[in-house]
Amino acid sequence: MISLDLLLDFGGKIITYPKGTQLFREGETALNYYQVVSGEVKMNNYNLDGKEFIQGIFASSQSFGEPPLFADVKYPANAEALSDSEVIQLHKSQFLELLASHPDVHLKMTITLAKRLFYKAIMVSEISSQEPEHRILRILDYLKKHVHKLEGPFTFKVDLTRQQIADLTGLRVETVIRATKSLEKKGELKIKSRKVYR
Amino acid sequence: MISLDLLLDFGGKIITYPKGTQLFREGETALNYYQVVSGEVKMNNYNLDGKEFIQGIFASSQSFGEPPLFADVKYPANAEALSDSEVIQLHKSQFLELLASHPDVHLKMTITLAKRLFYKAIMVSEISSQEPEHRILRILDYLKKHVHKLEGPFTFKVDLTRQQIADLTGLRVETVIRATKSLEKKGELKIKSRKVYR
């Protein structure tokens, strides 16, 4: 997260994207740094048979899609506004200038990437493990601890549909529904008026 | 990759690890920057039923295990020497000093993390896709293009056992054996004296 003032100083523009708009697509060249001002943006892939995989969901003050700015690769996924969203975007060249002239911001950026890598490392090993209930608990625990910074049992109200949980874990809706019920029975999570608490 | 001279200047030490040695374990606090001088190191997880998942394999001049140095989290995986290996390691504090005083090195580091993130994003979506043959092709293509920088059909001799491919993709050996044979039949890869070429 980079301060809005600084981004505006370097030529950042705030743009509004209605719900459902695509900000960029898998395979495109990265031209901008993006940071959410309001609303929510998801990054996702669709595989051959149309099944969605959600790489991440980004809310206020979070940045996304930076790796290709550094790594000289194409976008590995699409970005789409989950709700009407304001996003500040800054041209790659100006973004790199900003980092060069503000080492502290650069370090913060590196930390952000490192955290994301940590999350992906967990997810990739967990998803490979094949156990639906584990996959679900892991992602919920990650969101609870690292995104929402919550402690204590059932303090985290999961604001995701079963379908979104499925797309984050690579499972199917029905499997998520059955697994969450089973997990509730085991006391691992609570379900109150259809919402999952962890 | 940071130059050896620079690492030594900042107090880096070259340490030899015999094949099979663990450099660090999942859950431990990160204390050092690591870079392979010679040999090979893998990072891996073992899940509950003992199945291995290989996060990555790092060879000469590649660094590994940096994210926790930045992100203030525990290691998400173990590191183990695949062959007798020399590794240069540098204390976290000195590593951070090095980056602070050498912005170009810091940028290179950021690029490394960004590339790894790109790889993980591909793998996590691909692994979630469930199709063994796709998983295998994707990881081979990644290794071919981004690690070994090779072009043209069947120029990449895969120096991995079927078991290692299985551990990288989250599949089982038998499945990898059957899938590679099927892929050979389809002309997607070649098998010469048990070695896979892509």
Place this chain on the structure above:
DNA sequence: TTGGGTTTATGATTCAAATCATAAGCCTTC
């Protein structure tokens, strides 16, 4: 060169998640 360990190979069987089908609850919005 022999013997033990790893790697590749292949068939038979099991099993759990995907798929298919159907429906009820709920939540916009027109």
Place this chain on the structure above:
DNA sequence: GAAGGCTTATGATTTGAATCATAAACCCAA
């Protein structure tokens, strides 16, 4: 407030990778 679209729910069936079993090929090391 009715209609239609999401979301959750649940049962029946299919399917393909995991598992189990066994063996051949290869590779070292003693």
